[in-house]
Amino acid sequence: PGPPLFADAAGDIALSFEFFPPKTEKMEAQLWESIKTLEPLAPRFVSVTYGAGGSTRERTHATVARIVRETALTPAAHLTCVAATKGEIDDIAREYWAAGVRHIVALRGDPPEAGQAYATHPGGYADAAALVEGLKKVAPFDISVAAYPECHPDSASRAADLDNLKRKIDAGADRAITQFFFSAECFLRFRDEAAAAGIDAEIVPGILPVSNVAQTRKFAALCGATIPQWMDRLFEGLDDLPDARKLVAATVAAELCAQLYAGGVRHFHFYTLNRAELAYAICHLLGVRPGGKSQEQAA
Ligand code: FAD
Secondary structure (H helix, E strand, O other), X not given: OOOOHHHHOOOOOEEEEEEOOOOOHHHHHHHHHHHHHHHHHOXXXXXXXXXXXXXXXXXXXXXHHHHHHHOOOOEEEEEEXXXXXXXXXXXXXXXXXXXXXXXXXXXXXXXXXXXXXXXXXXXXXXXXXXXXXXXXXXXXXXEEEEEOOOOOOOOOXXXXXXXXXXXXXXXXXXXXXXXXXXXXXXXXXXXXXXXXXXXXXXXXXEEOOOOOHHHHHHHHHHHOOOOOHHHHHHHOOOOOOHHHHHHHHHHHHHHHHHHHHHOOOOEEEEEOOOOOHHHHHHHHHOOEOHHHOEHHHHO
């Protein structure tokens, strides 16, 4: 038998980490401990989500501003079209630019109640492509957009979804970050289909290390991601063993990353859920070392 799948990674990997704005002081402390733990891995950027319905506008801004003040990291602020006019969104973008924030993750967002059809706010941006176009008029932001290896649930077809992604890139987006997925083949096929559709921007896989299948299942149902049956089987009997669940989660995600690496992927975006441990361990398995030192240099 050969070495483990991830043993070949050569320290040539770029990272980004996603966080959500904390609601309480305790959650804030947890977030900052995570940011400080992950900072030495020198991610390309760290992003901060924007709550459904624009509900975290101030908290997203405050978190991003603190990252600018207290770290050497490059922050990316998520921004959605929901519940705001174009003018209001443009003002938020101007505030970010003035605060030194140069990267926006531009999204349409979801309707306030799950299951409802999406309706554009009167005077608002109609979709993510329109938002990208608007942001580019405000300032020359670096812009990431969302992509869906398993197709967005609102999309008529895979082709229509790819066409929508192309509109976002053509409007000026620099890269796409994907919804989470659990099959390397699914991502690599999507990447190849995107290239065949004339999308030349980088497509960065969004990696969600799963240690709680039930919770992930709820979220996946809303966003059209599939949880494979093997995942259920893998976590069977571990309900009362949180540490074992974490080890399994890291192993599964590291193997997915290793397969993607073998398929040519060199940038991984981690959904951290504000916890550093899993992402840190997976990055370590992939040969990433603090200060950008590669596995070989570290040896
Ligand atoms: P869009 O790209 O605008 O499109 C969504 C769907 O609608 C596509 O299927 C598209 O084909 C269809 N569509 C769009 N415009 C048209 C049109 N004019 N005609 C016909 N069909 C159209 N949500 C948050 O609220 N806050 C966040 O911080 C957040 N961060 C995210 C980060 C990532 C990496 C990802 C993948 C998703 C994130 N989301 C976030 C979720 C996102 O807001 C939802 O998935 C939302 O339903 C779609 O957003 P989008 O930007 O992909 O929309």
